[in-house]
């Protein structure tokens with residue numbers, strides 16, 4: 001049997017988690033573990049209002065870890081995140097599923113985390129301290145602690161794009177997810193950040209694609225080259241959705257399509 005304990009603050013919830021407990025956000029993934037008899041003996045949650053806060057000061061946006069996908073969609077100031085939140089599950093899942101939970105949801109989930117990785121978000125932990133989400137994602141299987149909030153820099157207009165490739169639309173899970181932050185100077189790409197879902201054990205950066213884009217003007221010849229090389233160095237899984245070989249074959253084509261659509265072509 002699993003017991004659910006609710007604490008008034010995140011700090012108290014964090015203190016209550018021992019070796020026999022896990023944290024529960026919206027519970028869209030965790031409750032499945034409960035139903036399957038695979039959840040720990042204690043689940044710890046909090047109704048701390050700070051977790052549901054969305055704060056925006058200029059181009060700096062802070063999302064409480066308990067902000068739901070529906071809350072993001074209801075906030076017109078977060079329009080660049082709407083294409084991401086809209087593609088996560090069904091309305092019921094979006095009403096309950098949180099940003100913090102998405103960061104820790106296993107493959108094939110984690111679409112929002114892919115976007116946060118491309119956007120170079122920073123994560124503040126309940127225990128204090130902040131770190132780039134890339135660092136947190138690398139160590140997420142080793143109980144890094146509770147996330148309190150996520151700082152997301154607002155991208156320049158048109159610089160951010162998101163694409164989820166799934167077999168069943170509109171709410172199938174992801175075969176491949178791609179998020180791209182493409183800034184330019186004088187028309188040439190500078191320091192692009194490409195993030196993949198479905199191309200590794202969790203959300204990962206696309207180093208080959210980023211290298212191929214650096215300093216380039218985006219035209220058809222460049223995108224064709226990118227499509228051929230984008231998946232180099234990645235080790236996608238084989239699962240019931242797709243084989244590793246298939247993912248590697250099509251990833252670059254989908255990235256090129258995303259970048260073309262960001263160009264309005």
Ligand SMILES: Cc1cc2nc3c(=O)[nH]c(=O)nc-3n(C[C@H](O)[C@H](O)[C@H](O)COP(=O)(O)OP(=O)(O)OC[C@H]3O[C@@H](n4cnc5c(N)ncnc54)[C@H](O)[C@@H]3O)c2cc1C
Pocket residue numbers: 022023024025026027028029030031065066087088089090093096097098099100101102103104105108109110111112145146147148171172173174
């Ligand atoms: C039918 C269905 C469809 C789905 N479709 C998608 C989809 O299309 N795309 C997608 O990305 N996901 C999908 N999901 C997965 C899930 O709904 C989302 O990833 C959601 O954002 C998870 O958030 P949650 O708050 O419900 O997580 P929970 O179930 O509460 O927790 C998930 C994990 O995150 C940990 N966690 C939660 N909050 C924190 C925190 N603040 N700090 C540290 N750890 C934390 C928990 O301990 C747990 O390990 C789907 C789920 C279902 C059931």
